[in-house]
Amino acid sequence: MKLSRGLAVAGLLAALPGLALAADIDGSALSVLWGVPFAGILLSIALMPLLAPIFWHHHFGKVAAGWALAFLLPFAVVFGPGAAGASFVHALVAEYIPFVILLTALFTVAGGIYIRGNLHGSPALNTAILAIGAVLASVMGTTGASMLLIRPLIRANDNRKHTAHVVVFFIFIVSNAGGSLTPLGDPPLFLGFLKGVDFFWTVSHIFPETLFLVGALLAIFFVMDSWYYHRREEVLKADPTPDTRAVGFDGKANFALLGVVVVLVLLSGLWKSSVSFTIAGAEVGLPGIVRDVGLILVALVSLRLTPKKVHEDNQFSWGPMQEVAKLFAGIFLTIIPVIAMLKAGVNGPFGAVVAAVTRPDGAPDPAMYFWASGLLSSFLDNAPTYLVFFNTAGGDPAVLMTTLAPTLAAISAGSVFMGANSYIGNAPNMMVKAIAEDRGVKMPSFFGYMLWSGGILVPLFVVMTFIWFR
Secondary structure, eight states: OHHHHHHHTHHHHHHSTTTTSOOOOOGGGOOGGGGHHHHHHHHHHHHHHHHSHHHHHHHHHHHHHHHHHHHHHHHHHHHOHHHHHHHHHHIIIIIIHHHHHHHHHHHHHHHTOEEESOOOOOHHHHHHHHHHHHHHHHHHHHHHHHHHHHHHHHHHTTTBSOOHHHHHHHHHHTTTGGGOSSTTTOHHHHHHHHTTOOTTHHHHHSHHHHHHHHHHHHHHHHHHHHHHHTSTTOBOSSOSSOOOSOSEEEOTHHHHHHHHHHHHHHHHHHOOOSOEEEETTEEEEHHHHHHHHHHHHHHHHHHHHSOHHHHHHTTOOSHHHHHHHHHHHHHHHHTHHHHHHHHTGGGSTTHHHHHTTBOTTSOBOHHHHHHHHHHHHTTSOHHHHHHHHHHHTTOOHHHHTTTTHHHHHHHHHHHHHGGGGSTTSSHHHHHHHHHHHHTTOOOOOHHHHHHHHHHHHHHHHHHHHHHHOO
């Protein structure tokens, strides 16, 4: 895994002396001011589409790069170019490149499947698609299920006046909550699986919570969508998608390729190999190389096998993927000091957050673990956030799966469920938003979306706390 990615950055390594320095940062030695670039990129994503939409549309990549440099350059001055270069390469090689390769593979393969026929976006049909997506999310991942179903869902509602709420609930259910039952569903659970948590542990311990959340969201959505649907002039007389053929699938070969993606991801977690390479403190093993190369080949095969007409019917374009890749490049870099400060535990600038999850008698507080891991996962990468609290709770999977099972359940639920609280809480959120906007849906702003999540999700999380995490 490290070798293939290492070749891509070989030129950079040659230009950065001292990259042999450890990539780990002592978060206890950092000031909270190092989190300013991360806060800056978040505020840029939130405000610039509202205040300067034209500039943002053409230059969001430059803005993300600017905030990344606002962290890297001062960090190089204070800690040395070697430490800055090591941190950059570690984020690139160990985190960002695998992240983008997986998203690109899923985006490409799912974009090669066209659900033909004219689905009519009634409340019953929309609710059924969301329910199917929730099931698929734990089988093929939240990203895979989102990329497979978002286009046909938007097309089914292209004769509706109000469609933004449909996409918002899609993000809630398919892009987040539905992926909470297996390690294939969401990255935090996959990391837990790599740490020794049994594959079926999550489904056996947070199934009631998932059923409650998904069921409640589907019920709320059905009532809301029915209210919109029966309003005067909600359904446009001219349907942009004519009734022509029966419902079916084009590009069926991509279903097999989706299966290959799932196998590759699962294999990279199950396969243990002593073959590895270290680049600037980032260790890359053979299973990762096989996974990433395999994913690239899957994407190329999909592009080769998918008929051009399928992509045209799907209105497939690389714009949404490019937007996510550029913005998350900035996020992955500016988040480096924030994660380091969290990893420092009670000795770091965020020590109060870590200390808050422990009761006076020293026992872990599941409710606080649920909210701490969840709120941080709403704005940080939920995978490292999961690991921070996993280790805070002891880090022993055998103990966490038994004696401290309520704590591990709280960490798992918070990390996955609350990724829906903002557009950047989980990668599929941003991808779904970008695809919807590309298809003409006027999505809520960053803070507008948080009004939806705050008004609908947060009360449900409060109820869950009193039922399961007290």
